[in-house]
Amino acid sequence: MNIIMDAMGGDNAPEAIVKGSIEALREYDVKITFSGKEGEIKKYLTDKNLLNRIEIINAEDVITNEDKPVKAIRKKKDSSMVKGMDALRNGYGDAFVSAGNTGAILSGGLFIVGRLPGIERPCLAPLFPNGKRFSLLMDAGANVDCKPAFLNQFALMGSIYMENVLKIESPKVGLINIGTEEGKGNKLVNDTFKLLKESELNFIGNIEARDIMSNNADILVCDGFVGNVVLKLMEGVAAELMSRMKDEILKTTKGKIGGYLIKDSMKKLMGQLDYSEHGGAPLLGLKAPVIKAHGSSDSIAIKNAIRQSKMFLDSGVNEIIKEELDKGGNSN
């Protein structure tokens, strides 16, 4: 199993990418192929025992967060991302991990790696803190304009992923909506409700936005615009509340002492909400696994994204998706 790593993507690249990959090589039975600036990558390859499981595709260019996604994928042919994805398409490796520009990863996934036959749109599916557990949010931003059939496929792919990678039996699918009853919401959501109700998935109905953090769905389905708003708003509200709480507490001596005493509890709570330990967000529906790691990934998050790629491949998710689509009479 050969995992291709975009060595230059993310806030802490290449150091965190290479170090996380080395930790993964020590723990898991995988090979690593780095795509990126050979000279910089080699600086961190200090353990000579691992070198026989490492390869480097030299790529001198880098796609940054400021680059326009589609243009960058088309023009920056010598970038670590494009060269890494080219290698994936050509069968040189089995999966691709990047902590770089999300839009570019989506474009590269679509234009370089390509969709699975029968899949209308690939979908970005991060794990999302939901109640005491995590659920898959699909789509988190790959497709801002969706049709009901896309959302129905997201739910199918998500169910297969949760069942086979996260080993959740008969995973529950919820539809993000502005009310719980059937008939609520906009046209897209209404039509999607009907498709999901008729499907063989374990559809549990609409999930109201106020319950997104405290419901029991394993997969939360929505279009990529709404999903992106949900994901970022949640991060923003949590950060803003914590920052204001700190401001308020530090205004009085009593508050300062209290704040000191609850510090450990708060750390524990924040840990519960941290999804980096689950690796990255898979881009589901592509011919080979592409994992988007968080831009601020440290070496541990990178190691976890590699573990996740391995589990993705071991579980045969893509093969099962293909089988299910064939069963459903889908073809493309």
Place this chain on the structure above:
Amino acid sequence: MNIIMDAMGGDNAPEAIVKGSIEALREYDVKITFSGKEGEIKKYLTDKNLLNRIEIINAEDVITNEDKPVKAIRKKKDSSMVKGMDALRNGYGDAFVSAGNTGAILSGGLFIVGRLPGIERPCLAPLFPNGKRFSLLMDAGANVDCKPAFLNQFALMGSIYMENVLKIESPKVGLINIGTEEGKGNKLVNDTFKLLKESELNFIGNIEARDIMSNNADILVCDGFVGNVVLKLMEGVAAELMSRMKDEILKTTKGKIGGYLIKDSMKKLMGQLDYSEHGGAPLLGLKAPVIKAHGSSDSIAIKNAIRQSKMFLDSGVNEIIKEELDKGGNSN
């Protein structure tokens, strides 16, 4: 100035509605017309000095939160909401306030009160905690499927409301999006961006979801599906975080003491986020002001919603909207 009150709408009706109205009668130069069960309303009318400024329209039926909005407005002719809105349409009063079923208020606004000439869709516009201030969220759920022209009109109406009712000079309009640059987002948002850029409004561009609680826009524009998701998710995340924080803190003795010490600071913070003191959410774009008070409104929130109706009427928002639409060559 005669404010019509739906005496039977909301979790604390009729008591909170009648008591809040009495407080308003003592503070403001208004008259109150209650729509609802005369017998129940009269129980709380203990101050005989105010009776000459109070009228009652007897209505024996009530629209509940379980009622289907459109059907309820059409069938429950003897409900406090329908009779109150009928009175508004017939010029018996100047504004209507209800803490009842939101969907029914929206339907009644559209079908009984009617749109201002030239307005494509009325819009529900609650005040939303944003940074250290509040901004208007439009639309918060009245229109789940929107066209760019609707959103452009929401921005116009919101600007007029913020300028004239909340006395904010040249209010800033932001567009909720999944990125800050022009060209980001779905088709609706992209096309709306162009309209807002060409308009004479003080358009400050896209506001990313992560910054919704900490930006400097006075008006946040989006379709009613997204707006409803934003509003409810924010409430849900705040409630869930606070509840989990409490759970975590109460697990240790140290945490319990700390929690006790920060109690006052936390109360203050929650007060900052509480929008009930600003009254309710106006339904903008109707022939006469309709204010949706929060379902859980107490008498103070009701008094504030009456103050808000008075300010709405005093400021002549509807007349200014009509003028602006005439200027723009809009007609319907």
